[in-house]
Amino acid sequence: MLEIKQLSVKVRDREILHGVNLNIKAGETHVLFGPNGSGKTTLLMTIMGLPKYRVTKGSIKFKGKDIVGLPIDERARLGIGASLQRPPAVRGVKTREILTACSREQMGRESIGRMAEKANLTDLMDREINYGFSGGEIKRSELLQLMAQGPDLALLDEPESGVDLVSIALIGQLINELLEKEHPIRNRRRAGLIITHTGHILDYVNARTGYVLFDGRIICEGDPREILETIKSKGYEECRKCAR
Amino acid sequence: MRKIESSKSSEDKARAALSKPSPLGEDIDLNNYIRSADELPYQDDPLQLPVETKKQMIQAGIILDNSNQRSGTIIQMDHSIIHSLSKQEGIEVMGTNQALEKYDWLSNYLWKAVAVDSDKYTAHVELNQSNGYFIRALPGSKTLYPVQACLYLARSNLAQNVHNIIIAEEGSELHIITGCTTAPREEPGLHLGVSEFYIKRGAKISFTMIHNWTPEIAVRPRTGIIVEEGGVFLSNYVIMKPVHSLQMYPLARCVGDNATVRFNSILVAPPGSTMDLGSQVFLNARGARTEIISRAITTGGNIVARGYIEGNAPEVKGHLECRGLVLREEGTIHAIPELKGTLSNIDLSHEAAIGKIAEEEVEYLMMRGLARDEATAAIVRGFLRVDIEGLPPQLSLELQRAVKASEEDFM
Numbered sequence: 250m251l252e253i254k255q256l257s258v259k260v261r262d263r264e265i266l267h268g269v270n271l272n273i274k275a276g277e278t279h280v281l282f283g284p285n286g287s288g289k290t291t292l293l294m295t296i297m298g299l300p301k302y303r304v305t306k307g308s309i310k311f312k313g314k315d316i317v318g319l320p321i322d323e324r325a326r327l328g329i330g331a332s333l334q335r336p337p338a339v340r341g342v343k344t345r346e347i348l349t350a351c352s353r354e355q356m357g358r359e360s361i362g363r364m365a366e367k368a369n370l371t372d373l374m375d376r377e378i379n380y381g382f383s384g385g386e387i388k389r390s391e392l393l394q395l396m397a398q399g400p401d402l403a404l405l406d407e408p409e410s411g412v413d414l415v416s417i418a419l420i421g422q423l424i425n426e427l428l429e430k431e432h433p434i435r436n437r438r439r440a441g442l443i444i445t446h447t448g449h450i451l452d453y454v455n456a457r458t459g460y461v462l463f464d465g466r467i468i469c470e471g472d473p474r475e476i477l478e479t480i481k482s483k484g485y486e487e488c489r490k491c492a493r
Numbered sequence: 494m495r496k497i498e499s500s501k502s503s504e505d506k507a508r509a510a511l512s513k514p515s516p517l518g519e520d521i522d523l524n525n526y527i528r529s530a531d532e533l534p535y536q537d538d539p540l541q542l543p544v545e546t547k548k549q550m551i552q553a554g555i556i557l558d559n560s561n562q563r564s565g566t567i568i569q570m571d572h573s574i575i576h577s578l579s580k581q582e583g584i585e586v587m588g589t590n591q592a593l594e595k596y597d598w599l600s601n602y603l604w605k606a607v608a609v610d611s612d613k614y615t616a617h618v619e620l621n622q623s624n625g626y627f628i629r630a631l632p633g634s635k636t637l638y639p640v641q642a643c644l645y646l647a648r649s650n651l652a653q654n655v656h657n658i659i660i661a662e663e664g665s666e667l668h669i670i671t672g673c674t675t676a677p678r679e680e681p682g683l684h685l686g687v688s689e690f691y692i693k694r695g696a697k698i699s700f701t702m703i704h705n706w707t708p709e710i711a712v713r714p715r716t717g718i719i720v721e722e723g724g725v726f727l728s729n730y731v732i733m734k735p736v737h738s739l740q741m742y743p744l745a746r747c748v749g750d751n752a753t754v755r756f757n758s759i760l761v762a763p764p765g766s767t768m769d770l771g772s773q774v775f776l777n778a779r780g781a782r783t784e785i786i787s788r789a790i791t792t793g794g795n796i797v798a799r800g801y802i803e804g805n806a807p808e809v810k811g812h813l814e815c816r817g818l819v820l821r822e823e824g825t826i827h828a829i830p831e832l833k834g835t836l837s838n839i840d841l842s843h844e845a846a847i848g849k850i851a852e853e854e855v856e857y858l859m860m861r862g863l864a865r866d867e868a869t870a871a872i873v874r875g876f877l878r879v880d881i882e883g884l885p886p887q888l889s890l891e892l893q894r895a896v897k898a899s900e901e902d903f904m
Contacts, residue, residue: 299856325859325860341874341878
């Protein structure tokens with residue numbers, strides 16, 4: 250579904266990603282680890298197509314189509330969706346309106362209401378999006394928007410950061426629904442790429458492959474739990490050895 | 494015209510102020526405008542007005558074909574009241590001249606909320622007054638539907654000088670929609686409108702004014718509001734069409750305990766428009782409250798967005814919010830929020846922000862599948878949305894409709 254080859258990305262004049270390769274098939278969830286500033290968000294935002302992130306080399310193919318050069322909204326309509334770590338507040342635009350606008354299947358008020366209930370966001374439906382939301386509310390509202398959007402590839406930027414333990418369980422549940430985890434593996438179509446700094450989300454969401462992004466390069470690929478254990482016990486300093 | 498003795502001193506004061514310029518706004522030469530206009534025939538059925546005229550009125554929020562959604566209607570065209578009708582008992586709607594003839598006491602309400610010698614425009618209205626509307630809710634009466642008042646400028650180069658008096662007697666509730674508009678053409682014209690509002694104890698007025706001018710019209714409304722104990726005044730003002738020059742700075746005084754005043758303004762200045770607009774509130778009694786909110790957009794015109802709150806009594810509270818969006822760089826927005834406190838236990842605050850549409854917000858909505866122009870439109874719509882507390886839902890809906898209709902013009 251997503252095929253990234255030799256991707257290099259510049260922000261302003263600085264190259265952040267250097268020749269990244271990544272492959273995600275339909276139905277798979279992958280996890281991206283890495284210390285702060287390693288380029289995780291850059292990778293996600295480049296896939297989403299934000300103009301600030303300039304592809305200087307390599308390719309990104311989605312469903313077989315080269316999407317480098319496509320504007321954000323076209324990528325969204327092709328089936329890519331992202332939840333942001335710190336989304337902006339859009340004054341005067343209500344949560345409900347965004348949900349209605351982004352729902353691919355033109356969901357009615359009722360089904361949007363049901364989803365909001367599931368995400369425990371009913372009270373925020375008529376509030377201005379992200380304005381005065383708590384950390385957990387922002388994360389859940391991002392996931393709720395993705396659920397309405399129903400993307401084939403969901404890019405989740407630290408969906409659990411700054412969230413208390415009770416909320417993480419709910420967030421895990423929402424992600425599992427978003428990524429069709431309740432379906433048998435062979436029936437899952439949706440793919441996910443999750444950035445996690447702490448790895449907490451892995452207690453709730455299963456993933457097939459993990460990567461460590463370090464200084465703009467993927468230096469390690471393997472079982473996500475194993476990677477997480479290594480990071481937990483030895484820290485990212487251990488990764489520095491591999492990076493050499 | 495008026496046979497009232499007390500107006501003698503008003504006339505004298507007005508004469509003395511005839512060349513007194515307004516401290517704000519471009520000085521307008523009143524000699525450039527015609528003073529007299531033909532008397533226009535009364536219309537029993539305003540639906541018979543020409544289609545073009547009705548269209549202009551609709552754009553100013555005045556509806557004639559479904560008037561069962563109105564408690565009353567008054568239309569002044571040039572200097573003539575061409576229609577006036579109250580459909581609800583306890584609600585009076587008529588021309589100011591007629592009202593002054595009917596009620597001796599009404600002269601006591603003239604020039605009490607607005608000083609006759611404020612500037613040459615108020616002076617001009619006193620000396621050349623051509624009607625205006627009188628709307629009054631008797632004690633305890635509440636409008637089921639809003640009363641609509643239309644001031645229409647038909648004749649080219651005319652100066653329309655109206656004096657409006659609005660009274661909500663004790664415990665009453667009055668909702669008013671005022672549409673000020675002009676024949677759809679390019680000739681100049683001048684609209685001078687004095688409006689004096691009196692909100693008695695425990696009464697409430699919501700006043701929704703839509704301006705629908707054309708590019709050569711100059712407009713100088715002069716408005717004063719006096720709110721007694723527990724009274725509420727809500728003002729919603731919308732201007733989204735071009736105007737040559739518009740300056741107004743309505744002033745509300747809370748004179749009774751716990752009086753409340755709220756001003757919401759939505760301003761859009763297309764190229765060629767100059768607007769100097771704001772609201773002033775004096776909190777002169779214990780526990781009085783106010784909120785002044787304005788949203789200004791320039792697509793090439795110039796806007797000065799003012800606001801002034803003065804706290805002169807204990808436990809008063811006021812907040813001023815001015816937000817501006819520069820959609821095209823030829824335009825300017827100058828926000829001037831001012832607060833003045835004269836006591837220690839008061840709470841006044843303001844926030845002002847001017848900018849362009851944040852690219853980050855556009856991109857955020859694009860990530861959800863909205864095209865760039867859809868995302869921009871959603872943000873502008875959101876910016877212009879002011880949720881108005883205390884407005885009847887139907888009126889709120891109509892206001893939203895008016896804003897929406899005009900949005901399409903400038904986006």
